[in-house]
Amino acid sequence: MNIRLQRAVLALSVPVLALVLSVLVISLVLFLADDPIGAVWQVLRTAPAERNWANIIDKTTIYYLSGIAVAIGFRMNLFNIGVEGQFLVAALMAAFVAGEAWLPGYLNTGVAIIAAMVAGGLYAGIAGVLRAYRGVSEVISTIMLNAVAVGLTAFITRELAKSATQSNVSVVQTKLIPEESWIPNISIGDGPASEIYGFVVIAVVAGFVYWFMINRTRFGFDLRATGQSLTAAVASGINVKRMTVVAMMISGAFAGLVGLPYIFGEYHSYGSTFPAGLGFTGIAVALIGRNHPIGVALGALLFAFLDEQSNKLQIDAGVSPEIVKIMQGTILLMVVISSEVVRRYGLRLEQQHVARVLAQRDPASPPAEGVEGAERVKGVDGDGTHAATTLPATPGAVRDADDQPEEAPL
Amino acid sequence: MRLTTKIAAVLSVSVMALTACASEDSEPSATDSGSGATSAESDVKVGMAYDVGGRGDQSFNDSAAAGLDQAIEEFGMTSEEAEAEDGEDEAAREERLRTFADGGYDPVIAVGFAYAAALTKVSAEYPDVHFAIIDDESIDADNVADLVFAEEQGSFLVGAAAALKSETGNIGFVGGVEVPLIQKFEAGYIAGAKAVNPDVEIQSTYLTQPPDFSGFGDPAKGKTAAEGMFDEGADIVYHAAGGSGGGVFEAAADSGNLAIGVDSDQYNTADPAVQDVILTSMLKNVNVAVYEYLSQVNDGTFPSGVTRYDLSVDGVGYSTSGGQVDDIAAKLDEYKQQIIDGTITVPTTP
Numbered sequence: 001m002n003i004r005l006q007r008a009v010l011a012l013s014v015p016v017l018a019l020v021l022s023v024l025v026i027s028l029v030l031f032l033a034d035d036p037i038g039a040v041w042q043v044l045r046t047a048p049a050e051r052n053w054a055n056i057i058d059k060t061t062i063y064y065l066s067g068i069a070v071a072i073g074f075r076m077n078l079f080n081i082g083v084e085g086q087f088l089v090a091a092l093m094a095a096f097v098a099g100e101a102w103l104p105g106y107l108n109t110g111v112a113i114i115a116a117m118v119a120g121g122l123y124a125g126i127a128g129v130l131r132a133y134r135g136v137s138e139v140i141s142t143i144m145l146n147a148v149a150v151g152l153t154a155f156i157t158r159e160l161a162k163s164a165t166q167s168n169v170s171v172v173q174t175k176l177i178p179e180e181s182w183i184p185n186i187s188i189g190d191g192p193a194s195e196i197y198g199f200v201v202i203a204v205v206a207g208f209v210y211w212f213m214i215n216r217t218r219f220g221f222d223l224r225a226t227g228q229s230l231t232a233a234v235a236s237g238i239n240v241k242r243m244t245v246v247a248m249m250i251s252g253a254f255a256g257l258v259g260l261p262y263i264f265g266e267y268h269s270y271g272s273t274f275p276a277g278l279g280f281t282g283i284a285v286a287l288i289g290r291n292h293p294i295g296v297a298l299g300a301l302l303f304a305f306l307d308e309q310s311n312k313l314q315i316d317a318g319v320s321p322e323i324v325k326i327m328q329g330t331i332l333l334m335v336v337i338s339s340e341v342v343r344r345y346g347l348r349l350e351q352q353h354v355a356r357v358l359a360q361r362d363p364a365s366p367p368a369e370g371v372e373g374a375e376r377v378k379g380v381d382g383d384g385t386h387a388a389t390t391l392p393a394t395p396g397a398v399r400d401a402d403d404q405p406e407e408a409p410l
Numbered sequence: 411m412r413l414t415t416k417i418a419a420v421l422s423v424s425v426m427a428l429t430a431c432a433s434e435d436s437e438p439s440a441t442d443s444g445s446g447a448t449s450a451e452s453d454v455k456v457g458m459a460y461d462v463g464g465r466g467d468q469s470f471n472d473s474a475a476a477g478l479d480q481a482i483e484e485f486g487m488t489s490e491e492a493e494a495e496d497g498e499d500e501a502a503r504e505e506r507l508r509t510f511a512d513g514g515y516d517p518v519i520a521v522g523f524a525y526a527a528a529l530t531k532v533s534a535e536y537p538d539v540h541f542a543i544i545d546d547e548s549i550d551a552d553n554v555a556d557l558v559f560a561e562e563q564g565s566f567l568v569g570a571a572a573a574l575k576s577e578t579g580n581i582g583f584v585g586g587v588e589v590p591l592i593q594k595f596e597a598g599y600i601a602g603a604k605a606v607n608p609d610v611e612i613q614s615t616y617l618t619q620p621p622d623f624s625g626f627g628d629p630a631k632g633k634t635a636a637e638g639m640f641d642e643g644a645d646i647v648y649h650a651a652g653g654s655g656g657g658v659f660e661a662a663a664d665s666g667n668l669a670i671g672v673d674s675d676q677y678n679t680a681d682p683a684v685q686d687v688i689l690t691s692m693l694k695n696v697n698v699a700v701y702e703y704l705s706q707v708n709d710g711t712f713p714s715g716v717t718r719y720d721l722s723v724d725g726v727g728y729s730t731s732g733g734q735v736d737d738i739a740a741k742l743d744e745y746k747q748q749i750i751d752g753t754i755t756v757p758t759t760p
Contacts, residue, residue: 154618172620315506
């Protein structure tokens with residue numbers, strides 16, 4: 001069979017397999033919980049109304065930014081769990097700068113966005129520096145920095161709120177951003193409920209910047225090379241310590257954008273009702289999207305869709321909101337499992353193909369250099385160290401290896 | 411032969427277990443109209459939007475649910491319920507209210523001040539649907555009823571009780587989250603204690619600051635805070651911390667001191683092991699508010715504007731279960747009367 005066609009079929013089978021498995025597992029869970037299986041799928045199959053689409057797009061925007069922030073870290077083998085804390089710090093920074101309104105109109109907005117990215121970047125940079133120069137695992141430090149961020153932002157918000165005019169006694173919040181600095185919502189239908197955040201445009205740009213940076217720049221190449229193999233990166237002259245700090249800071253800068261659609265499109269201030277947990281959803285979304293700019297968008301869309309159905313599932317189907325969380329978790333697991341299963345199956349097919357070709361050529365002679373797929377066969381044999389040390393010798397080899405996860409779109 | 415017996419036994423047990431589950435599940439939901447012939451019929455469909463925790467939180471939401479259940483039982487209304495998720499955004503809260511409104515639920519009751527902003531928006535979008543919100547009085551619309559409580563008045567009474575009962579002259583207050591609503595509890599408690607004994611020493615702390623609302627559901631935090639107060643010489647600690655209160659009771663039991671419950675009569679709901687440490691509870695009868703609102707709805711009128719449940723209508727109060735405040739009940743009732751008469755004005759901010 002044609003190798004390319006085979007690859008395409010395999011790539012397509014990942015989402016199909018994941019979907020089928022997810023439906024089966026979720027139905028089983030619903031059955032065990034004595035919930036109405038039919039009603040649940042009925043609600044999920046119902047097309048969302050216009051205003052629900054608006055909510056889904058808004059949520060997708062936010063999850064996408066969060067997913068991209070996490071994906072940057074993943075590309076360098078950095079597990080940035082701290083997106084949660086980074087986005088809180090950055091959102092507060094943006095609300096503060098924009099609320100003070102030192103500059104007029106959109107200049108104010110622009111400065112606030114940059115301030116947020118800098119705040120997020122610096123906050124993530126703490127973990128980066130600790131990792132690079134003190135060997136502290138970024139998983140531990142970012143989790144702890146999350147807790148610090150929650151306390152810190154709460155404290156600062158309360159201090160800032162003292163000087164802000166309170167419109168609502170039950171909510172503690174920073175000064176309202178002047179209306180001229182809001183990012184206008186885009187209408188996709190009738191009424192105010194059918195408007196989406198104007199920030200969606202910035203999210204798309206961020207996605208493009210991510211793709212360009214990773215795939216088309218020297219920096220992106222260094223980043224991926226370091227992620228693939230530390231020793232090889234050092235051998236080819238990459239300053240790994242600097243890369244760790246910079247990658248962490250860029251991840252944090254993207255994380256800084258996560259809360260901004262809310263700040264500029266809806267809340268217009270940072271306060272006690274500001275949403276939380278977006279950074280953790282980003283991890284799931286990045287995993288589902290396999291760190292690919294389009295894949296992450298699809299993952300974000302899926303999670304946003306399920307979130308939006310949560311109320312309908314409770315009210316129309318009568319199941320508890322935890323069912324949605326179980327669905328999201330199940331889908332995440334099934335995507336990871338099926339892409340791994342399909343990858344292994346694909347490798348075995350390729351291995352057999354190579355073996356066949358070699359057998360046809362000359363059964364007696366050892367495998368020749370440069371036969372297509374030979375490099376991968378080595379990898380499959382579990383000879384990880386060997387593959388890793390030979391990989392970055394040529395740029396092409398790194399790209400080839402790195403393309404692998406990208407070939408499994410959702 | 412033995413194998414088949416075993417299989418048969420296992421199967422029959424599991425079938426019984428399953429049927430038991432099924433019947434248990436269908437009972438408490440009570441979404442269908444009244445079960446007995448005695449209950450009335452009503453075509454009112456109530457939409458109930460709970461705060462984080464939902465039905466079964468042993469606290470605020472459960473109290474609202476009790477009022478709903480009573481109304482369903484008596485008036486034969488039907489209802490559907492949904493609950494908030496921790497950290498959700500405004501859009502999710504709005505959407506919950508809209509889904510109810512679109513589904514023909516009227517009235518829709520929003521449980522908790524977190525719905526204030528969302529309800530302001532949604533009530534304007536659905537002028538023909540009636541809404542009620544608990545613990546917020548910021549919405550001024552013809553189709554919204556604001557059900558609020560004079561928490562400071564009830565807290566005044568338990569503050570007085572604490573000062574009367576304290577042997578060390580040192581008492582404590584543990585708030586869940588430092589929001590204006592909980593500050594009302596603190597203000598009333600301090601005022602009540604000072605009314606009895608101007609020299610009383612009051613330790614006061616909050617478990618978390620907004621936007622971190624975990625202070626309403628973290629018993630470990632409550633326990634640590636209360637332990638600190640008992641170590642500093644307090645012998646009675648009042649908590650307004652929802653689910654974290656369990657930790658306060660534990661700390662009191664471990665150190666042989668007393669604690670004061672909140673919202674419902676916690677002497678009846680707490681773990682029996684800590685029952686004896688509960689001096690009294692500040693009652694905030696959310697169930698009464700919900701029930702009375704629904705009973706007016708049943709009579710065909712939809713109330714709007716602010717309804718304040720204070721001491722004069724028994725919207726707030728103190729509990730006497732356990733009998734530990736029986737000896738000072740006369741004194742407390744005297745304060746109660748003075749507050750109702752207006753001789754004592756209780757502050758709402760500390």
